[in-house]
Amino acid sequence: MLRLRCKAKNGTHLMQGLTTLSCVHELKDKVAELTGIPCEVQKIMVGFPPSSLDLSNGDAYLRDFPIKSGDTLIVEEEKNKMTSHNVGDSKTSGIQVNDSSPVLARRVVPADNSCLFTSIFYVVEGGVYDPTCAPELRNLIAQIVANDPRSYSEAVLGKSNRDYCTWIRRDDTWGGAIEISILSKFYQCEICVVDTQTLRVDRFGEDVGYTKRVLLIYDGIHYDPLQKVIAGSDAPPQTIFSTNDDIILVQALELADEARKKRQFTDVQRFSLRCMVCQKGLVGQSEAREHAKETGHSNFGEV
Template sequence: MLRLRCKTKNGSHIMQGLTHQSSVQELKSKVEELTGIPCDVQKIMVGYPPSSLDIRNGNAHLRDYHIKSGDTLIVEEEKNKMKTQTTNSAVTKGPYLESLPVLARRVVPADNSCLFTSVSYVVEGGVYDPACAPEMRGLITQIVSSNPMAYSEAVLGKTNEEYCTWIRRDDTWGGAIEVSILSKFHQCEICVVDTQTVRVDRFGEDAGYHKRVLLIYDGIHYDPLQKETPGSDAPPQTIFSTKDDIILAQALELADEARRKRQFTDLNRFALRCLVCQTGLVGQKEAREHAKETGHANFGEV
């Protein structure tokens, strides 16, 4: 017997009564019974990162899939299928797709402050403030300087004082340290989805926060993620529940699509130029070594 958990954005259900001899159609019927999602518009994902099952052949057996007892199946309604509802008196007008919200990237400027702009955008509920970076850099400086024990040279990679001077500059980039600090300050989980590795790093995961926001990262640039409804004037949604695993699966799908399109920068191979002395460099390692030898810390991608 297979004991599976069926998880949707509205909750989860224990799925029993299936075996490896059961057909895909039996699985789909059981999902419809538990979730109300019709068989013909179901999308079923399993594993981590979640990958979609090919459920087009209803006669196939579950033994042909990598499903084992105890697995969690993530189920959602297909967004690329039109749902037509016909009654005796009327037919629903317009494609069903237009009424479904989708997770999408909201592009922000690549101006060395994309992390701060992106975090501000998502925690403020989709409000874009291009002038927010100096304030956020100042906030991080206050937090770090007020707690030199927690933010020591071992953590920061430089002395507390040097870090505070460095992060205030508008030509420096934020990263994991700054995301962690901002997660604590805003009391929310910040999930960063990486397009090169197709993984999600969850800052504040174990802190018991109820809110979650999402960023996508391509190796050098951060953008915020938001749920929006195509063709609608409704404001985007940028804040989600930490219990919503469906949104994480959707974010990983976006990252995987970007990876397939090579929309990422390999930090070990991308070409840089020191904007102070014009030295050509390759990769993050050479940039770090150059900065250590010269004190130069202003780099641009070639």
């Protein structure tokens, strides 16, 4: 018997009645029952960082996939297969509107280890979604860091300048505060990150005097861009705002508070993990990173 948990935006659910001999369509039916996400638009991920499972063959057995008892399956709705939430070419979530007034909304991007880079590119380019932009931004950051070893020393980076440049170019690494700060300087704009768990706004480039502001929302492990859209309109989304517009920060906090009330965040300091290579128990993102650094193991599952 497989003891799995299904984690979606409407909460975490214990999945019962599945075994290694269950088929993919049985798994999808169970996920649909628990989350309300139709089978045809389910995106199911496992591991840490999460990686997508290819579940296109509904008759395949679960024993043929890297799923073990105790794993947490992360489930998302594949927005590119939906039309009911589309606003022009932009896919949004969490916003209900009844008029033609522009509202602030989350634009969901893939959870593919590069969500930060995809999100920043989207907002600074005025709503241009390019899933191939991450390698370019990773290389850009590496070049900036390599050219300024004094500012970007081991004390700042947590590793040598050379090791960091190699590390950030990898497509399985996650961006964070250092990378946001670098891109804020490069694009000459304030980047505001709203945290759905703490309702804190981190403003990168706040004291530099930039005139432009862009916004991201962060749930503990994933970044999405924020944009103003008009429901049912073909007008392009607005992603760049004035740094004098503090109302937009209030609206961003309201959106984050709505997500917090729905428990749409992950406490990365306290959530329990297990290394799926050596089965060692870990607590929080910091322990997982240290374990990966010491052992080279990179496949983690939430317990």
